[in-house]
Amino acid sequence: MQIFDTTLRDGAQREGITYSVADKLAVARLLDQFGVGFIEGGWPGAVPKDTEFFERARTELELQNALLVAFGSTRKAGVAAADDAQLAGLLAAQTPVVCLVAKSDVRHVERALRTTREENLAMVADSVNHLRAHGRRVFVDCEHFFDGFRFDPEYTASVVRTALDAGAERVVLCDTNGGMLPSQVSKAIAELVERLGVSPESFGMHAQNDTACAVANTIAAVEAGVRHVQGTANGYGERPGNADIFAVVANLQLKLGMTVLPDGCLEQMAHVSHAIAEIANIAPDSHQAYVGSAAFAHKAGLHASAIKVDPALYNHVDPAVVGNDMTILVTEMAGRASIELKSRELGLDLAGLPDTLSKVTHRVKELEAAGWSFEAADASFELLVRQSLGEQTTPFTLESYRVIVEHREDGAVVSEATVKLRVRGERVIATAEGNGPVNALDQALRQALERHFPQLTGLELADYKVRILAGSHGTDAVTRVLVETVDTDGRDWTTVGVHENVVEASWRALVDALAYGVAAAGGDRKVRSRR
Numbered sequence: 001m002q003i004f005d006t007t008l009r010d011g012a013q014r015e016g017i018t019y020s021v022a023d024k025l026a027v028a029r030l031l032d033q034f035g036v037g038f039i040e041g042g043w044p045g046a047v048p049k050d051t052e053f054f055e056r057a058r059t060e061l062e063l064q065n066a067l068l069v070a071f072g073s074t075r076k077a078g079v080a081a082a083d084d085a086q087l088a089g090l091l092a093a094q095t096p097v098v099c100l101v102a103k104s105d106v107r108h109v110e111r112a113l114r115t116t117r118e119e120n121l122a123m124v125a126d127s128v129n130h131l132r133a134h135g136r137r138v139f140v141d142c143e144h145f146f147d148g149f150r151f152d153p154e155y156t157a158s159v160v161r162t163a164l165d166a167g168a169e170r171v172v173l174c175d176t177n178g179g180m181l182p183s184q185v186s187k188a189i190a191e192l193v194e195r196l197g198v199s200p201e202s203f204g205m206h207a208q209n210d211t212a213c214a215v216a217n218t219i220a221a222v223e224a225g226v227r228h229v230q231g232t233a234n235g236y237g238e239r240p241g242n243a244d245i246f247a248v249v250a251n252l253q254l255k256l257g258m259t260v261l262p263d264g265c266l267e268q269m270a271h272v273s274h275a276i277a278e279i280a281n282i283a284p285d286s287h288q289a290y291v292g293s294a295a296f297a298h299k300a301g302l303h304a305s306a307i308k309v310d311p312a313l314y315n316h317v318d319p320a321v322v323g324n325d326m327t328i329l330v331t332e333m334a335g336r337a338s339i340e341l342k343s344r345e346l347g348l349d350l351a352g353l354p355d356t357l358s359k360v361t362h363r364v365k366e367l368e369a370a371g372w373s374f375e376a377a378d379a380s381f382e383l384l385v386r387q388s389l390g391e392q393t394t395p396f397t398l399e400s401y402r403v404i405v406e407h408r409e410d411g412a413v414v415s416e417a418t419v420k421l422r423v424r425g426e427r428v429i430a431t432a433e434g435n436g437p438v439n440a441l442d443q444a445l446r447q448a449l450e451r452h453f454p455q456l457t458g459l460e461l462a463d464y465k466v467r468i469l470a471g472s473h474g475t476d477a478v479t480r481v482l483v484e485t486v487d488t489d490g491r492d493w494t495t496v497g498v499h500e501n502v503v504e505a506s507w508r509a510l511v512d513a514l515a516y517g518v519a520a521a522g523g524d525r526k527v528r529s530r531r
């Protein structure tokens, strides 16, 4: 099976993606690490950055698994292959493999290329011959294959036949407009095989995702006998995108039992997916199949109760085989099993403590009904469990706090906070200014605590999210605040606070953040980074 990645060519056609050459080199390294066989790097001669990419790749890329592929179109109508500037650009890229896009729908030949059926066939044959004569392996992408085959099967099949006869190693059947369904893909491939009398292994599949069936269409093509699949990291691509290469590869390997990657590569999948998202500057999709941080996240209490017996009962594969993790979400939908599993994930063993489990489950449901949300705030949940176990989790008691926001005559807005606490038997008063009321409170609280807990100096408030939750049943709206904190070791944790008053909601989230930080720095807590 040939795994052909086009993240750097078709994937770069997604709205919002602009790679630098350095980005492209970095993505190529990641794809190679993931173990794909072919990396289509772009269109040299057409896109200046792609030309530079292939130049630099010659000295800067040392690929272990993949071969680089240059992409371009067949020669222009009426121009000899040897004189075609575009084909010359493909040869100049010096890649071992070239992928040519050819028109295979007669309507495109006549209306977009504005040439004859015969000339298009000659363009395909001449271009493949020319590249073969220069020692290149050639794949031919038959653009609009499926639409063309439906409209005029004889002509579209003749384009495929011409490419194969000229020496194309694979002819890739493209669902360019992405409008196909799996059954239509299977049927078209069976008909093509019968019409041409060739093995389906001569073909490849390239699916756009306009019907949200790109992965399914690719798998259908493989089940019809195709042995070359194209896709992109995270499904990036023109319009809704392409077949997600990660889902395609995982399905082939884990569902169809085909070994398509070198040993040890599948486990790289989640990491490679997220690293490429980072370079593309697109937030990873937490719900992406196989690799999303929520791909194996279980919220329903009934799921958790079965998972407690055996995780395989509710996971279609072991998350570790694709480099992912299972996680249990604690929400209003939790049952005692969810609480037990989540606590275990956080390093707390509640097995054998049925009363504590019931108490925490009840408290979580009560708080969630009041607007709290623990699913993104593991640290607050952990503090809640520890309190239920009788631990003193907040390292101070509050006497009072006060926050002032002052709008001055010159337009400056200054916030000031004062906190009065009891810390280890001592009364502490601290005042601080900040660029907003929450920042001022955070500063004052740290100032008050830092002498007793020097580890707090390394903590930073990394993110602060506020959500107003509409009141229901005649109650007032409440505010939910999520605070993300990081320490100098790069660990991060999220805490939650809820109240009608945004400052009080923030205070609660801040207190949990610092309480957790005091203990985390002591090393006795498992601090989890959430992707």
Ligand SMILES: CC(=O)SCCNC(=O)CCNC(=O)[C@H](O)C(C)(C)COP(=O)(O)OP(=O)(O)OC[C@H]1O[C@@H](n2cnc3c(N)ncnc32)[C@H](O)[C@@H]1OP(=O)(O)O
Pocket: 010, 043, 045, 046, 047, 073, 074, 075, 076, 077, 101, 102, 103, 112, 113, 114, 123, 143, 176, 238
């Ligand atoms: C389905 C896909 O995703 S295929 C990948 C498409 N990718 C891209 O288009 C990205 C890079 N593209 C580009 O940089 C530019 O579009 C270029 C350099 C390729 C072409 O730009 P221009 O030379 O300005 O041409 P223009 O866009 O006006 O027209 C395209 C030309 O290619 C011809 N052409 C289109 N497809 C093919 C083909 N498969 N084989 C041969 N010629 C083709 C058209 O007939 C037209 O020819 P003409 O200039 O003689 O009229």
Ligand SMILES: CC(=O)C(=O)O
Pocket: 010, 101, 141, 142, 143, 144, 174, 175, 176, 177, 206, 208
């Ligand atoms: C070649 C290609 O990207 C397509 O037909 O969609």
